[in-house]
Amino acid sequence: MIAFRGISKAFGERRILDDVSFEAERGEILFVIGASGVGKSVLIKQVVGFIRPDRGRILVDGEDVTDFEERDFARIRKRCAMVFQHATLFDAMTCVENVALPLAKHRRLDQRQALSEARALLARVHVEAFAERYPGELGDGLRKRVAIARALSLEPEVILFDEPTTGLDPVNARRVDRLIAELSEKARVTSLVVSHDLTSIFTIAHRIVMLYKGKVRLIGSPEDFRQSTDAVVRQFVRGEAQGPFET
Ligand SMILES: Nc1ncnc2c1ncn2[C@@H]1O[C@H](COP(=O)(O)OP(=O)(O)OP(=O)(O)O)[C@@H](O)[C@H]1O
Ligand SMILES: [Mg+2]
Numbered sequence: 237m238i239a240f241r242g243i244s245k246a247f248g249e250r251r252i253l254d255d256v257s258f259e260a261e262r263g264e265i266l267f268v269i270g271a272s273g274v275g276k277s278v279l280i281k282q283v284v285g286f287i288r289p290d291r292g293r294i295l296v297d298g299e300d301v302t303d304f305e306e307r308d309f310a311r312i313r314k315r316c317a318m319v320f321q322h323a324t325l326f327d328a329m330t331c332v333e334n335v336a337l338p339l340a341k342h343r344r345l346d347q348r349q350a351l352s353e354a355r356a357l358l359a360r361v362h363v364e365a366f367a368e369r370y371p372g373e374l375g376d377g378l379r380k381r382v383a384i385a386r387a388l389s390l391e392p393e394v395i396l397f398d399e400p401t402t403g404l405d406p407v408n409a410r411r412v413d414r415l416i417a418e419l420s421e422k423a424r425v426t427s428l429v430v431s432h433d434l435t436s437i438f439t440i441a442h443r444i445v446m447l448y449k450g451k452v453r454l455i456g457s458p459e460d461f462r463q464s465t466d467a468v469v470r471q472f473v474r475g476e477a478q479g480p481f482e483t
Pocket of ligand 2: 276277278321398
């Protein structure tokens with residue numbers, strides 16, 4: 237469904253990603269983990285063309301998108317929704333209007349239908365009570381859930397989640413986990429999830445990719461990660477201060 241083949245990316249002299257390869261299958265929940273600054277956000281933004289790789293290929297459902305023009309990515313972005321690390325909403329519109337916007341634009345619903353569907357999407361992420369509020373009035377956690385509701389509006393096949401539970405309280409973090417799991421089970425949505433949330437990782441991940449110093453350190457199931465004898469992997473997934481892990 238989504239394949240990264242030999243991806244390398246540098247910014248100026250700084251090499252960030254170095255020959256990174258892995259694939260996510262249809263319906264899979266694949267977590268991408270690693271230290272702050274390792275290149276997790278840079279990696280997933282390449283799927284939808286917000287950042288271009290220096291080397292390597294990116295495939296979406298077998299289609300090589302690496303050399304796509306900007307206008308070709310519009311099609312990919314309808315199928316692959318991105319929930320950014322820092323929720324990007326229009327501050328001059330209410331939450332429900334933010335979610336209704338892609339519905340009116342891409343599904344050609346009239347405003348009343350779009351608002352009604354948008355409300356249903358907000359209910360799905362448990363923020364219907366904030367439908368008429370402006371994003372600027374809300375905390376990070378609520379904004380993030382509104383952004384998730386908006387990402388769901390086009391019924392994407394793939395969702396790229398950049399830290400979906402960061403800034404959420406534990407109850408709402410688990411609700412987001414449950415939503416991601418349901419999307420995978422019921423609609424066979426493929427999720428690439430960048431996260432540091434160990435509870436999410438060990439609750440809903442099908443597989444995990446750990447990036448370390450530009451490379452894939454380990455790819456495997458949560459069980460593979462629990463049982464790994466690699467000291468760097470062990471330290472990271474246990475969140476220990478002492479050990480060989482370097483940032
Ligand atoms: N557009 C850009 N131009 C220059 N440097 C960039 C750009 N985007 C990211 N970087 C740099 O690339 C590195 C990796 O960034 P990235 O945002 O992918 O990290 P991350 O793994 O997502 O970290 P975090 O967990 O803190 O979000 C960082 O050093 C960052 O400063
Ligand atoms: Mg990031």
